[in-house]
Amino acid sequence: MKKLGEDFAFSSIGFVRTPFKDKFGVPRQPGLAAQAKGVIKIHPDPDLKTALKSLEEFSHLWIVFVFHEHGGKNWKPSIRPPRLGGNRKVGVLASRSPHRPNPIGISAVSIEKIDLEAEGGPEIYVGGVDLIDGTPVLDIKPYIPYADSIPEANAGWASGDIPRYPVKFTDDAEAEILKRDPHGEKNLRALIIDILELDPRPAFQKRQLPVTEQETWGTRYGFDVIGNDVKYEIREGHFLVYALGYNKS
Template sequence: MNKWGEVFEFSAIGLVKTPFRDRFGVPRQPGLASTAKGVIKLHPDPDLKTSLRSLEEFTHLWIVFVFHDHGGKSWKPSIRPPRLGGNRKVGVLASRSPHRPNPIGLSAVTIEKIDLEAAGGPEIHVGGVDLIDGTPVLDIKPYIAYADSIPEAGAGWASESIPRYPVMFSEKAETEISQRDPGGSKNLKALIIEVMELDPRPAFQKRQSPATEEKSWGLRFGIEILGNDVKYEITEAGFVVYDVLDMK
């Protein structure tokens, strides 16, 4: 029988490559940015390759991962969820905060392609990721709708719909996006829209300067997306992307 405080050791089986190199701007839940693509890169272990057999029969999978870059030194028993504007505390185990007793997360993503012969180890290409680049993967499991989906489940304090804001582009930004992503193969513009409409700013900035309040109009910020420094301004009409700079 397990004892309190018993230690279990796990080794990552791989990592996730994603467009998000900074934790600010990462969608807070999987699927919120459907154009956010990622690659689960597994270690080049023959047994891991064999373990993927028949996974291609599924459309979605769960990623069990480690919150390796949440910035905290210890876990917190209560947190202020950004969804509640930082105005109310809830228990951390009643949230999906990374500041947990064990910093383990779970994300459901779509399976787009599986490449067993990829150089350096098998790859699973996925969509709708909400993970920072380099996130360690402990396990993956197929998503099974009849077991994993509970349509009548209550969402508690997170039941309110997620606010989304209009995203517009200056002529200059449109030109820069076309130059950085000719033909739209990287879906750069679509990804900018999906990330920006969720207001990617840190929670403290959103509390200090709510996007819907006049005092915030005219404030300018920047965020990295796919190696680009996306500059935007808060306006009465929404977020206006006015510049897209190459960070390379």
């Protein structure tokens, strides 16, 4: 790949712990799955700890991160966004695709609590994450509503309502969730609903096997969340969770 311009070197200031061990099931954007919780683990450096002073005064922050597992070796100038069902190409810089000239992303998340004295370095507990577990963090910045929120902004090709589908559970699946999260501390059931109602399948599967088409009913899939192998199928216009296994990895 040809050189684009001047080179810069960056070092991570930490990484993010999330429920998502791989890209399948990860929400497409931050905030779409409110139950998706994460922890930004800051490296144990005294200067980084000092740098976090007063962050607790804010309700949200931006995570500047690296798409470290997007799987692509080279970037492409145009992509097919899942939001458009893979039916139309747009310029990669007119998208949030991880396959960029520089694989850097941003996510706005809520701050739930900050533990500056955590063992191994400060921890920032956040909500609404859309990142794979272990994602490297380059920087964090406070979210400032008067500067960062533009209500009249045009969302371009990404405008319009995001489709959401009903999620149901078999009795066996409900029993297994209760067994694994008896007091609801992990919000496991709510997290599964948050993920599934957005249809986490790749764009080509959504296009070839629509949830609303009877011919697709009975098609089965799975994804991992918090070490749980969630098995589900398309059933009469909704997603049915029929079993939970354990991730062996």
